[in-house]
Amino acid sequence: MTPSPSLRVQRLAYAYPDGTQALFGVDLTIGRGERVALLGPNGAGKTTLVMHLNGILTAGHGTVEVAGLPVRKNTLGEIRRRVGLVFQDPDDQLFMPTVREDVAFGPANLGVRGAELEHRVKEALERVGLPDIADRPPHHLSFGQRRRVAVATVLAMRPEILVLDEPSSNLDPASRRELAEILRSLDVTVLMVTHDLPYALELCERSLILSGGVIAADGPTREILADDALLAAHRLELPYGFAVADRPS
Amino acid sequence: MGAGHHHQLYRPGDTVVHRLPPQCKLPAVAAFAVVVVATPRDAFWAFGVHALLLAGVAAAARVPAGFVLRRMVVEVPFVIFALALPVIGLGARVEVLGVSLSAEGLWAAWNILAKATLGVVASILLAATTEPRMMLLGARRLRLPQTLVQIAMFMLRYMDVILDEMRRMRVARESRGFAARDVRQVPVLAKSAGALFIRSYERGERVHLAMLSRGYNGSMPIIDDVRASAASWAVAAVLPAAALVTAALSWSLS
Numbered sequence: 001m002t003p004s005p006s007l008r009v010q011r012l013a014y015a016y017p018d019g020t021q022a023l024f025g026v027d028l029t030i031g032r033g034e035r036v037a038l039l040g041p042n043g044a045g046k047t048t049l050v051m052h053l054n055g056i057l058t059a060g061h062g063t064v065e066v067a068g069l070p071v072r073k074n075t076l077g078e079i080r081r082r083v084g085l086v087f088q089d090p091d092d093q094l095f096m097p098t099v100r101e102d103v104a105f106g107p108a109n110l111g112v113r114g115a116e117l118e119h120r121v122k123e124a125l126e127r128v129g130l131p132d133i134a135d136r137p138p139h140h141l142s143f144g145q146r147r148r149v150a151v152a153t154v155l156a157m158r159p160e161i162l163v164l165d166e167p168s169s170n171l172d173p174a175s176r177r178e179l180a181e182i183l184r185s186l187d188v189t190v191l192m193v194t195h196d197l198p199y200a201l202e203l204c205e206r207s208l209i210l211s212g213g214v215i216a217a218d219g220p221t222r223e224i225l226a227d228d229a230l231l232a233a234h235r236l237e238l239p240y241g242f243a244v245a246d247r248p249s
Numbered sequence: 250m251g252a253g254h255h256h257q258l259y260r261p262g263d264t265v266v267h268r269l270p271p272q273c274k275l276p277a278v279a280a281f282a283v284v285v286v287a288t289p290r291d292a293f294w295a296f297g298v299h300a301l302l303l304a305g306v307a308a309a310a311r312v313p314a315g316f317v318l319r320r321m322v323v324e325v326p327f328v329i330f331a332l333a334l335p336v337i338g339l340g341a342r343v344e345v346l347g348v349s350l351s352a353e354g355l356w357a358a359w360n361i362l363a364k365a366t367l368g369v370v371a372s373i374l375l376a377a378t379t380e381p382r383m384m385l386l387g388a389r390r391l392r393l394p395q396t397l398v399q400i401a402m403f404m405l406r407y408m409d410v411i412l413d414e415m416r417r418m419r420v421a422r423e424s425r426g427f428a429a430r431d432v433r434q435v436p437v438l439a440k441s442a443g444a445l446f447i448r449s450y451e452r453g454e455r456v457h458l459a460m461l462s463r464g465y466n467g468s469m470p471i472i473d474d475v476r477a478s479a480a481s482w483a484v485a486a487v488l489p490a491a492a493l494v495t496a497a498l499s500w501s502l503s
Binding site: 087138 | 381455459
């Protein structure tokens with residue numbers, strides 16, 4: 001028997017309380033260990049979809065399963081351990097007085113204490129290449145460091161799938177590359193929500209386009225980005241002067 | 250702590266006062282203040298002893314007098330109020346350097362000044378030897394309502410973020426030629442304050458989502474705990490106990 005995929009979303013539909021329909025039946029499956037980019041223009045429903053993955057929003061219709069476990073009221077605790085959500089603004093994600101307490105927040109909510117908690121914090125900070133900043137307050141770190149600590153805060157929960165919302169936004173080129181190296185070194189499933197198409201190409205074999213509340217395309221990132229007509233139809237554009245080579249160099 | 254930057258009230262150190270757990274220091278300072286307030290105002294010598302006790306704490310914590318004095322500026326409004334009392338007070342008058350002052354007013358001014366100063370110095374010493382976040386850990390240990398402690402914690406974390414945002418808004422205003430010269434500019438400032446409030450409120454919502462995403466269920470997990478031994482409690486009790494003995498003596502002598 002094959003293991004369940006990291007993420008399976010079936011016929012997911014959602015309307016906001018004011019009646020605005022954001023998702024019209026999303027179907028997607030992400031296998032264990034895959035790195036997938038979720039592309040889409042502003043207002044396509046990307047954030048709404050992400051909020052469903054850990055049960056912050058609950059499906060109006062359809063189902064979400066994380067490693068075989070359906071998102072329901074009574075599974076929320078375990079779901080939130082399995083889905084590590086990294087928000088776009090690290091100042092939203094890092095709310096504790098010190099980095100160490102922030103990284104410990106997630107596992108501590110899971111009941112981890114003492115030496116094991118210390119170990120989790122240390123391990124998570126090492127995985128993002130910042131082993132020495134545990135006692136610093138988050139607002140004294142550079143933006144790039146804060147984004148990496150934000151990744152560490154969810155790695156400490158040992159998630160099944162890491163979901164990143166616009167991971168490259170506001171990063172300078174060096175921080176952007178450092179984050180890419182870190183993401184590549186992790187052995188977790190990654191879903192990366194972005195409209196930074198070169199970053200998607202660099203990190204993800206496979207891409208999905210979410211547009212108008214449905215999955216409009218699903219395939220190898222290279223093929224999707226080479227399809228000008230497809231991109232144009234969904235308000236996506238490669239940066240000026242950027243061309244996707246037919247074959248990986 | 251490895252950070253190079255500290256809250257301006259805090260003075261890093263590793264003395265016996267710094268090391269005392271915050272949950273011992275907080276009640277010790279509060280008890281000291283109560284005893285000071287209960288000391289009769291005519292027992293001048295008792296206030297001298299109280300002041301010496303605080304000087305002893307400052308010496309043990311290696312907090313220099315200048316550090317304390319600069320932070321006592323916070324007391325200035327009370328000083329002004331106290332200085333006004335002898336002038337506006339009623340009752341019997343006494344001549345001091347040719348000025349007629351109210352005797353009762355003089356007593357009231359002395360009473361306020363002496364007691365407020367001792368209280369302020371005690372709080373400054375507490376803040377100088379206790380990191381803000383330790384103060385909150387102590388407050389939680391003392392079972393202060395969770396919600397209040399969490400609000401204070403978020404204030405501590407987001408103060409700089411909000412000040413930054415405020416600074417950016419000011420730069421944006423001034424870059425477009427705005428200068429707050431007189432009262433006509435108040436509406437603009439009021440709207441900026443409103444915008445800042447909305448932004449902070451929305452940030453609060455996003456932070457809450459981030460907390461829920463990491464399993465927050467209404468109570469903060471205890472990550473750092475500070476335990477207090479009986480010895481720590483005993484050390485912390487020295488200050489209020491000595492003050493209490495002094496006050497008790499002054500009661501029995503009066």
